[in-house]
Amino acid sequence: MKHFVSLIRMKHWVKNGFVFIPAFFGGVLFNQDNLVLLIAGFFCFSFVASAIYVINDYRDIEVDRNHPEKKNRPLASGAISPTVGFIVATIFLIAGIALAFFVNTDFLYIILTYLVINLGYSLGLKNISILDIMMVASGFLLRTIAGGVIIDISLSQWLLIMVFLGALFIALAKRLDDLILAEQSGTISRKVKNYNLNFVYSGITMISGVSMVSYIMYTISAEVTERLHSDHLYFTSIFVVAGILRYLQISLVEKNSGSPTKILLTDRFLITTILCWILSFYVIIYMSKGL
CATH class of the missing domain: 1.20.120 (Four Helix Bundle (Hemerythrin (Met), subunit A))
Incomplete structure (x- = not known):
């Protein structure tokens, strides 16, 4: 269980709290209907982000093994096999996209955009300096925009x-x-x-x-x-x-x-x-x- 939690980077799910920002700043956070939708949006981003983390770790296995801290990650250390990692990533990705579909269509488009940007990042764009940090920042911006789209509030x-x-x-x-x-x-x-x-x-x-x-x-x-x-x-x-x-x-x-x-x-x-x-x-x- 410890290795599984580490694999999906659950501690980083806190970043997906950015979906609550529009409602909080808009003074409508405690509306029950809003909270239900925003919590669903939070888990959509969490599931998709976890899938991307696993994909990124798989691509960086050899590099991570030479890193003083990252060598202890589940895939790099061998605690979890690449096959199991691929299955976990697939399940989380499908769950995130499916849940986004039930939230609303516009939110689904944002999730898919977030997925494409991060896959591009993992597949090589992270090697371009400055663009790499801009892409990371875009993820937080998309989370915030998604929070506004979910509850239909202007930003x-x-x-x-x-x-x-x-x-x-x-x-x-x-x-x-x-x-x-x-x-x-x-x-x-x-x-x-x-x-x-x-x-x-x-x-x-x-x-x-x-x-x-x-x-x-x-x-x-x-x-x-x-x-x-x-x-x-x-x-x-x-x-x-x-x-x-x-x-x-x-x-x-x-x-x-x-x-x-x-x-x-x-x-x-x-x-x-x-x-x-x-x-x-x-x-x-x-x-x-x-x-």
Whole structure:
């Protein structure tokens, strides 16, 4: 069971929570019908993403065996055979697409687009620097757009820009982790062949600044304040700025190498900041409606 959970990367399912973003920011998250559809959408992305992870691991078996951490993955270590991995990927892929069909047709098209992009990534496009992180970021953007399509809610342009920039930030942070591991092991992997620390540090810093501005612009945009009936959303930017600065501190000052997902789930300051951001948004949007 442990190897199976590792194979499908269940801990990465948290990324599919982006489908809930439009409903949360739109103030309609706790509508029962919306929740049912969004949960179904969450599992669609999770199943399809797990299938893609397995396919990617199969293609990278030999490379992963020479990696200090990835050599312990189920396929690379031999804990699960390629045949079993293929069966698991097929079952998850069929389940994800079938469930998407029952959600709605437009959502199915988004899932298929997500599948094609990620298959292209796994089959070779990941070897093209910059395009690789853009493709990773597009996955988060598609999840967010899907969340709006599922419950038929309009999405702010600022929200989409903010999500895409935030996803680029995460992708670059992962490249930073790969670079630090490469320095420690002395092995230059495919992922960091055309990257270096100066480039990644500069990219992370630039995108951090633009992301903060995008979020602030989102909170004060007339469209959002009118739709949510609140002029106080900008207060939540305090926690967004604090969270980004903390991540920069971890990366640039502490030089703490680690998966962005792992850091977000283990750093106490970041966890506190995220919870405060969610709480402040909830108070401003939902409690003001009496929900």
